[in-house]
Amino acid sequence: MAKLKLALYWAAACGGCDVAVLDINEKILDVAKLADIVFWPIALDFKYHHVEAMPDKSVDVCLFNGAIRSSEQEHIAKMLRSKSKVLVSFGSCACFGGIPALANLTTRAEIMERAYIEAPSNENPNKTLPQTKVSVPEGELTLPELYDNVLTLAQVVPVEYFVPGCPPTVDLILKVVNALATNSLPPVGATIASDKTLCDECDRKKEKKMISRIYRTHEIIPDPERCLLEQGLLCMGSATRGGCGALCVKVNIPCRGCFGPPAGVFDQGAKLVSSIASIYQTNGKQDIEKMVNELVDPAGTFYRFGMSVSMLKRRIPQKT
Amino acid sequence: MKKITIDPITRLEGHGKIDIFLDDAGDVANAYLQIPELRGFEKFCEGRPVEELPRIVPRICGV
Ligand code: SF4
Ligand code: SF4
Numbered sequence: 001m002a003k004l005k006l007a008l009y010w011a012a013a014c015g016g017c018d019v020a021v022l023d024i025n026e027k028i029l030d031v032a033k034l035a036d037i038v039f040w041p042i043a044l045d046f047k048y049h050h051v052e053a054m055p056d057k058s059v060d061v062c063l064f065n066g067a068i069r070s071s072e073q074e075h076i077a078k079m080l081r082s083k084s085k086v087l088v089s090f091g092s093c094a095c096f097g098g099i100p101a102l103a104n105l106t107t108r109a110e111i112m113e114r115a116y117i118e119a120p121s122n123e124n125p126n127k128t129l130p131q132t133k134v135s136v137p138e139g140e141l142t143l144p145e146l147y148d149n150v151l152t153l154a155q156v157v158p159v160e161y162f163v164p165g166c167p168p169t170v171d172l173i174l175k176v177v178n179a180l181a182t183n184s185l186p187p188v189g190a191t192i193a194s195d196k197t198l199c200d201e202c203d204r205k206k207e208k209k210m211i212s213r214i215y216r217t218h219e220i221i222p223d224p225e226r227c228l229l230e231q232g233l234l235c236m237g238s239a240t241r242g243g244c245g246a247l248c249v250k251v252n253i254p255c256r257g258c259f260g261p262p263a264g265v266f267d268q269g270a271k272l273v274s275s276i277a278s279i280y281q282t283n284g285k286q287d288i289e290k291m292v293n294e295l296v297d298p299a300g301t302f303y304r305f306g307m308s309v310s311m312l313k314r315r316i317p318q319k320t
Numbered sequence: 321m322k323k324i325t326i327d328p329i330t331r332l333e334g335h336g337k338i339d340i341f342l343d344d345a346g347d348v349a350n351a352y353l354q355i356p357e358l359r360g361f362e363k364f365c366e367g368r369p370v371e372e373l374p375r376i377v378p379r380i381c382g383v
Binding site for chain 1 (some may be wrong): 328333335352
């Protein structure tokens, strides 16, 4: 088999997805046998103009991580789409917006103000903000436009596969590598993880116990054997796709939903609300009010990794 | 003035771009480093419960 041409890119991301690829350890040698890497900013010195010069569809597979929150990221996403036969939305930021999409609870103007003017480490008396074009004595400098809205890769270009996770686990990455090596990729549109919920792969005891209070994580030390939700902790397992091996839950920490909604679930937050509603003991309106008050930061919790694909999408900015 | 653009800066975590301006003699007149990216942790961490921050801020840099 001819060697595959592989590209990897990061948009609005932390670099964790790129490092996760290296976490496959010696298996990276299999990748090297299988593929020539033609673009990978974190590891190799290829520039945008090299990618631009590549013929269309000359890249066999592109693993694209990171959300889209600037004109540059959108441009590179479109460029890599036209250069690649198979485009993989890799990691939770590319698939659902991820942590960067929490910015949809604010606005670009508020972010700029905080980061460049208010932050105590700044000294910016003239309140200078980044501009897309600026003249300097030697010529002109340009910057991409920062968008108000953080988008997923698939909201910008068509995508063949989705690999969720913040970051995707080694097992899932090896699944992708093996599928490429044996030319056995699933049908287009597939999510490479479990089709069931995280609760299905969590081996904690579920006793169908009702709860009368929601706890914040620092308020109790949970029993390591019993379901966290049934102990009153907001565990997103029932609203989250399985495939991580219940990593957080195994260390007594409630799931925050980084694998996104399971197959057939339209909205992760709505699904979790229905799970909570089914186990919260209420005897009337005042209990419901109590429950609502116990939910601190529902939007930032239910959509911790999925604001871009949620029903909410973003906070509606106040008209000025 | 001739401009050489290095974009992106590679083999590090994060996004960066360098513009180097050359004078008529071909010497460097000036160079600018720009960071073409901002995610906004400074702002979007506000309003999140404090006990959740240890699970949010590691995504500033995952390298
Ligand atoms: S809610 Fe959490 S702890 Fe309970 S079964 Fe589901 S994943 Fe496990
Ligand atoms: S337990 Fe939940 S938050 Fe943790 S890795 Fe798995 S899907 Fe992600």
